[in-house]
Each structure stands twice: as C-alpha cells, then as structure tokens.
Amino acid sequence: MLRTTGVRLPRIGMPILLVTLALIAAAGPGRAEPGVTLHLLEGRIAVNGYDPVAYFTEGAPVPGLRAHEHESGGAVYRFASEENRRRFAADPQRYKPAYGGFCAYGVRTGRKFPTDPTAWRIVDGRLYLLLNPATKAIWDLELQNNIEIADAIWPQIVPYTDTELVSRTP
Template sequence: MSIVTNAFRGALLSIGLAMAFVPATTQVAVAEAEVNIVEGYAVHGYDVVAYFTKGKPVDGDDRFTAEHDGATYRFSSAEHRDLFTADPAAYAPQYGGYCAFGAAMGRKFDGDPSAWAIVDDKLYLNLNKDVQARWKEDVPGFIRGAENNWPLIRSLADASLEASPPAGVTVGAQ
C-alpha cells in the first residue's frame, strides 16, 4: 500500500510542478504575440524613428539596436537608437506593428514598413498599400475600431481570431 501511495504522491507532485510552469510559459508566448516580429526584428528591421525624423522608411543597422516589449528594434544611427530608448512609446508602431486596418477588422496581419502613416504623432502600418488605401478612406473610424479591438486580440494568434473572434470585437470603422 505504501508503494502505491508513494507513487501516487510522486505523480501528484510531478503534475503540480508541471502546472506551476504553465503560467510562466503562457506569459512568454503572450508577450511575443503582442509585437509583430519578422526575421528577428520588429517592423522588419526598419528604423521606426526615421519615419518621424526623415519622413520615410529607412533600413536599420545591426550595430544600433534596442529592446522594447520583448522585441528587438534596429536603427540607422546611434542617435535614433537613443531617441527611441528615451521614449519608446513615442516611436513604436501602434498595435505592435501589426496592420492597423487588420486590427480594426479584429485580425492580426503583418505590417508592411512601406505602407505607413503618422497620425496624431503615432506610427501606423498596414498590410500593403492596397489595404492602406482602404484604411485611408476613414482613418479616424478605423483607428477607433482598432483601439476597441486591440486589447481583446493583442495576445491571440491570428489563426484563433479567424476561427473564433473574442466577444466584443468589432469589424471595421467605428
């Protein structure tokens, strides 16, 4: 009887230890899902500060990087890196660099660094220039829709959003 009891206790202890690590693992996956990372970098490795200072997308350089919200950002200069690290919220793209139109539709699509806009001092990316043209038809409405949806979708994979959107997600401009 004591052999069975010890084996049972050992099994319970193993299950308990395994369950203790589930929340930590889940949190790591969630943090990664909140920023669109392509080939190891946020915003495909483009310099997010350059959108504001040069008015165009500029490739970042591996010599100038900074970490923010679990993602690595690249910059074209040390000056841009330093501006970003001083105030990442001022330069990081909205919705983790995912497509702003997609977020308004309750989805998480890649953000193309060449399909961008700065609205009210915030950087927005879209899936491509065709999608961006649709987004520009009602920028304030699509931003309101994305603002409603982002807290609901930010930690979910797009495949799950397509299969079963969470309650409260709106579709389109609001």
C-alpha cells in the same frame, strides 16, 4: 461611383478593395507573428527591421542596422543611426508602432496581419503600419473611424494569435 458605408469610392476604389481583400486572405492565418502581442520577424526583430524613429524624423521608411539595435519589451528594434537609437531608448512609447506593429487595418477587422514598411501613416504622433499600399488606401478612406474601431478592438484581440482569431470567427 460606388457607395460603401457612406464613403464614395471612385471607380478604382472597388478594384483596390478587392485586391486588398485578396492579399489579406493570402497572408493566411498565423504567418504574421512569431509572438502574440508583437509582430516580430525571426530574431524578435520589430518593424520589419526598419528604423521606427526615421518615420518621424525622415518622413520615410529607412532600414535599420544591426550595429544600432535596442531591445525593448521583448523586441529588438534596429535604427539607421546611433542618434535615432538614443531617441528611441529615451522614449520608446513615442516611436513604437500602434497595435504591436501589426497591420492597423487588419486590427480594425479583428485580425493580426504582417506589414509592409512602405505602407504607413503617422496620425496624431502615432505610427500605424499596414499590410500593403492598397490596404493603406482603404485605411485612409475613413482614417479616424478606422483608428477608433481598431483602438476598441485591439485590447480584445491582443492575447490571441491570428490563427486563434480565425477559429473564433463564426
């Protein structure tokens, strides 16, 4: 077993950590965001085009459809059904992902990375998206601590692009 910051990682933990760090580095600065406060795809599409309501109602990522779009806060959200679009329109803050849809673990480290819609977690009614399944495994090891740290860091990094964040790091 490997001990890291008080968390016991099984032998598989170190390879997962190393792969995750390599993938984060490969994501590179600036590739994650056309905007600053939101992770958006071309066309201002949020949540990688996936239905944010479905994470809560289906317990799974479900691709949204162009026919069921809703604009909110400068982003275009897509939904799998008109019912989900209506739910979102009635209470967008309930369904929008934390940290503008950027990788929650990336925010915890002071960066803004893109996300994989299949790497996610809902905690206390809040949707967190992550870079990839390996990053999610690391995020889950100290879930509450990671959320507390990311919550504290997000207001400080929200106005910056990832490129700017990299250049500010000593």
